[in-house]
Amino acid sequence: MCPFSVKKIGKTRNGKLSDLIYMTKQQEKKYRGFLYILLIAGVAALIVTIYFTYWDKIPSTIKIRAGVEQELDFRVPVSGEIYRIPEEAAQVSSVTELADSEVVKAEDAARSIHVDFAHTVKVRANAIDTYQMDLKLFGVLPYKNVDIQVIQDKMLIPSGIPIGIYVKTNGVLVVGVGEFENSSGETVSPAKYALQKGDYILEIDGETVENKKQLIRLVEESEGKDMVLTIKRNDEITDVMIEPDINKSSEWKLGIWIRDNAQGIGTMTYEGTDHTFGALGHGINDVDTSILMNLEEGMLYKTEIVGITRGANGAPGELTGYIEYDSDNVIGEITENTAEGIFGICDESRMEKSGYEPIPIALKQEIELGPAQIICSVSGEPEFYDVEIVEVNLEHENVNRGIVIRVADEKLLTLTGGIIQGMSGSPIIQNGKLVGAVTHVLVNDSTKGYGIFIEEMLTH
Numbered sequence: 202m203c204p205f206s207v208k209k210i211g212k213t214r215n216g217k218l219s220d221l222i223y224m225t226k227q228q229e230k231k232y233r234g235f236l237y238i239l240l241i242a243g244v245a246a247l248i249v250t251i252y253f254t255y256w257d258k259i260p261s262t263i264k265i266r267a268g269v270e271q272e273l274d275f276r277v278p279v280s281g282e283i284y285r286i287p288e289e290a291a292q293v294s295s296v297t298e299l300a301d302s303e304v305v306k307a308e309d310a311a312r313s314i315h316v317d318f319a320h321t322v323k324v325r326a327n328a329i330d331t332y333q334m335d336l337k338l339f340g341v342l343p344y345k346n347v348d349i350q351v352i353q354d355k356m357l358i359p360s361g362i363p364i365g366i367y368v369k370t371n372g373v374l375v376v377g378v379g380e381f382e383n384s385s386g387e388t389v390s391p392a393k394y395a396l397q398k399g400d401y402i403l404e405i406d407g408e409t410v411e412n413k414k415q416l417i418r419l420v421e422e423s424e425g426k427d428m429v430l431t432i433k434r435n436d437e438i439t440d441v442m443i444e445p446d447i448n449k450s451s452e453w454k455l456g457i458w459i460r461d462n463a464q465g466i467g468t469m470t471y472e473g474t475d476h477t478f479g480a481l482g483h484g485i486n487d488v489d490t491s492i493l494m495n496l497e498e499g500m501l502y503k504t505e506i507v508g509i510t511r512g513a514n515g516a517p518g519e520l521t522g523y524i525e526y527d528s529d530n531v532i533g534e535i536t537e538n539t540a541e542g543i544f545g546i547c548d549e550s551r552m553e554k555s556g557y558e559p560i561p562i563a564l565k566q567e568i569e570l571g572p573a574q575i576i577c578s579v580s581g582e583p584e585f586y587d588v589e590i591v592e593v594n595l596e597h598e599n600v601n602r603g604i605v606i607r608v609a610d611e612k613l614l615t616l617t618g619g620i621i622q623g624m625s626g627s628p629i630i631q632n633g634k635l636v637g638a639v640t641h642v643l644v645n646d647s648t649k650g651y652g653i654f655i656e657e658m659l660t661h
Contacts, residue, residue, distance in 0.1 A: 520623025
């Protein structure tokens with residue numbers, strides 16, 4: 202006999218089974234919602250991945266030469282419009298090569314011109330000017346606004362000669378704030394809440410501060426009276442008041458470490474046909490604060506390489522130079538210290554000729570992966586050494602690291618172990634054009650180094 206009655210079965214089907222069906226529908230609804238969330242998250246992740254993949258494929262600023270037809274071969278699924286800024290600027294013409302070889306021309310710069318970087322784009326601008334492109338990924342998703350700068354083509358003389366560098370700061374740089382024991386045996390720090398590392402002291406009580414010696418004298422003459430210091434901090438000028446204290450040696454002090462100059466060696470990148478120069482490919486930063494030094498004046502000196510410390514992985518090498526800081530050895534004046542390098546005027550009467558002829562520059566989009574050369578003077582005279590360009594970062598966040606090179610020259614590897622300190626500024630040459638300058642060595646691989654695009658050095 203079956204232990205289950207028909208009535209009991211009916212109750213299960215009409216009661217518990219309906220509850221089960223209801224619960225199943227609720228679970229299905231939640232599951233479907235979960236799948237929707239996963240789908241949306243997946244699509245969002247895909248879009249973000251695509252953006253990160255393509256974002257640095259086209260730089261935010263593209264330079265092109267006036268009067269020369271050039272190819273922009275980025276090969277990314279991005280398209281948009283190019284238009285003139287300002288409206289009264291000179292004409293631009295554009296040719297876009299499509300996949301089926303059909304050619305579309307546009308000569309009227311009063312209207313926007315469509316470009317599609319999924320294919321090679323040829324552009325020609327007839328005059329120096331500025332344009333803008335509004336680009337979209339896949340023609341739909343906002344990508345970025347790109348400035349197009351039409352520049353005059355340049356011819357520069359690659360150098361590669363070693364240079365001695367001396368720069369004097371505008372004001373006195375505070376490299377640290379500390380404590381000392383005063384005459385009563387107390388630990389004091391007069392400048393603790395008034396000054397900070399990286400400040401430039403420009404004036405004391407209205408008197409311009411030229412150097413460390415003068416600052417020390419003014420503090421001593423204060424005899425402990427309040428002093429008003431005019432300082433420059435983060436490009437802002439302000440006044441602070443400090444009361445000096447006397448130490449155990451009966452000297453009046455503020456409790457700060459200061460610096461007013463810097464010296465070193467590097468490499469000249471290029472000479473212009475107008476006797477200008479560019480060198481280093483990076484700025485001169487204070488060794489303690491890593492802050493770009495505020496230049497008042499600077500000089501280049503003849504220098505002779507007298508020693509080489511070979512680089513190794515984890516231990517960067519360096520060039521040792523002999524510099525005689527004498528007026529007879531001055532070969533140039535430094536007028537600018539910028540993140541892109543140091544720049545100024547050569548003294549042609551004292552400058553040693555590099556022996557090279559002027560060559561054109563290469564814009565960043567023209568640089569290719571593969572063989573190149575650098576010029577440096579590790580053996581006493583400027584020489585070409587073989588390298589390989591292994592990376593070109595068109596949109597690197599660090600302006601000094603747009604290029605990555607690997608030393609391929611056995612002679613240079615034997616002499617230096619690769620890239621070493623003192624080679625900063627060595628010109629990089631590819632296909633007969635000046636590409637950029639060496640800036641840093643990769644600490645973990647001395648055979649590799651970073652470089653800056655020459656077009657970045659020319660924007661100072």
